[in-house]
Amino acid sequence: MKGKNQRDLKEENTSTVLKLVKDNPGISRISVVRKTDLTPPTVSRIIGFLLEQGVVSETPGESSKVGRKPYYLKFNGNNFRVFAVEMSYTQVKFALIDFDGKIYHVETIETSTDISNKELLELIVKHYKKFADKFGRIFAVGISAPGRVDPKEGKIISIPNLKNLSNFSVYEVAKVVDKPVFVMNDANAEALAEMFFGYGRDVNDFLLVHIGFGIGGGIVLNRKLYNGNFGVSGEIGHISVDMDFGIECDCGNKGCIELYSSANAMLKAVQKQLKAENLTLDKLYELLKKKDKIALSIIQERSRMVGNVLVSVADILAPQRIIIAGPVVKISDFIIPQIKETLKKRSFYGFGENIEVVSSALKENTGLIGAMSVVLNEFLEHPYEFIAQK
Numbered sequence: 221m222k223g224k225n226q227r228d229l230k231e232e233n234t235s236t237v238l239k240l241v242k243d244n245p246g247i248s249r250i251s252v253v254r255k256t257d258l259t260p261p262t263v264s265r266i267i268g269f270l271l272e273q274g275v276v277s278e279t280p281g282e283s284s285k286v287g288r289k290p291y292y293l294k295f296n297g298n299n300f301r302v303f304a305v306e307m308s309y310t311q312v313k314f315a316l317i318d319f320d321g322k323i324y325h326v327e328t329i330e331t332s333t334d335i336s337n338k339e340l341l342e343l344i345v346k347h348y349k350k351f352a353d354k355f356g357r358i359f360a361v362g363i364s365a366p367g368r369v370d371p372k373e374g375k376i377i378s379i380p381n382l383k384n385l386s387n388f389s390v391y392e393v394a395k396v397v398d399k400p401v402f403v404m405n406d407a408n409a410e411a412l413a414e415m416f417f418g419y420g421r422d423v424n425d426f427l428l429v430h431i432g433f434g435i436g437g438g439i440v441l442n443r444k445l446y447n448g449n450f451g452v453s454g455e456i457g458h459i460s461v462d463m464d465f466g467i468e469c470d471c472g473n474k475g476c477i478e479l480y481s482s483a484n485a486m487l488k489a490v491q492k493q494l495k496a497e498n499l500t501l502d503k504l505y506e507l508l509k510k511k512d513k514i515a516l517s518i519i520q521e522r523s524r525m526v527g528n529v530l531v532s533v534a535d536i537l538a539p540q541r542i543i544i545a546g547p548v549v550k551i552s553d554f555i556i557p558q559i560k561e562t563l564k565k566r567s568f569y570g571f572g573e574n575i576e577v578v579s580s581a582l583k584e585n586t587g588l589i590g591a592m593s594v595v596l597n598e599f600l601e602h603p604y605e606f607i608a609q610k
């Protein structure tokens with residue numbers, strides 16, 4: 221066990237004040253003192269620092285009859301623009317997004333599954349330079365990627381299907397662009413996006429389930445993302461539903477839930493039964509709306525399978541909310557009721573009926589806002605350190 225020195229305390233108190241101001245635009249200094257229980261001189265020193273760095277601003281309010289004029293504080297999210305990089309299996313998206321979640325520009329590049337470390341580095345650097353030339357000031361870089369990612373080590377360890385990419389260190393990017401660079405698994409980054417800008421804003425504990433090419437998860441406990449160890453956390457997609465006779469997974473396990481209930485697996489199953497070709501989620505949605513019996517029964521069964529896995533996760537974590545994200549949100553009207561019913565039926569003494577299950581609020585931008593939120597999260601947790609290394 222380690223104690224806390226002055227520096228840690230300074231960082232922690234600055235972070236507390238900063239988060240409070242961010243979540244309560246228009247808050248006064250005196251309310252900050254009351255809500256944090258910090259002394260007025262400490263609050264004054266912290267706010268002085270944040271004002272000096274342009275992180276917050278303070279504007280005078282209506283003058284009251286007696287005493288001093290109140291001053292109102294606000295987080296200056298628009299002063300901080302992040303170069304966000306969202307990697308997926310077949311493309312990389314680049315965007316300029318500020319700490320308020322405002323998106324200024326997006327570019328999408330199709331990539332090959334043969335992409336190597338060197339090619340990825342060159343691609344990111346090239347676009348960073350292009351964005352910096354066009355928009356000027358960039359504060360930091362945030363990267364999200366599928367697969368196994370170690371945020372503490374700043375490494376993309378491996379991505380299924382991208383065999384030439386391994387142990388990609390984001391510090392290589394930092395060396396060239398000379399800005400802080402952070403990386404995180406995509407589902408974890410999306411959980412942060414929901415915590416700051418979506419349906420995770422008003423709860424302390426929630427679980428994000430990304431259903432797309434695979435299935436991923438992000439766990440937020442007491443308003444902090446749970447990062448796990450070994451570059452692994454929230455890997456719901458690789459919980460086995462049939463460990464003896466199940467389909468073999470890339471991960472080495474058998475019967476992983478994502479092989480049955482990812483958006484791709486569901487599309488394939490319906491396509492096979494209907495002998496249809498090129499089925500998309502939009503087309504599947506139309507079929508489900510028309511109450512196509514085959515499509516409905518497959519989607520319901522596969523959603524209940526996800527529900528069953530979530531029962532185990534919920535029994536352990538008992539989150540207040542489960543947020544479904546990823547491409548599958550297009551058909552979430554047909555998935556969520558099955559998950560809810562399963563949670564109600566099979567969770568410990570039925571407590572699962574109290575868990576809200578909702579579809580992501582951020583729609584197709586969750587991934588990019590997630591990549592930016594990796595930086596925002598780091599900034600809010602360690603504002604002092606962040607500003608010092610800039």
Ligand SMILES: [Zn+2]
Nearest residue numbers: 458469471476
């Ligand atoms: Zn697996």
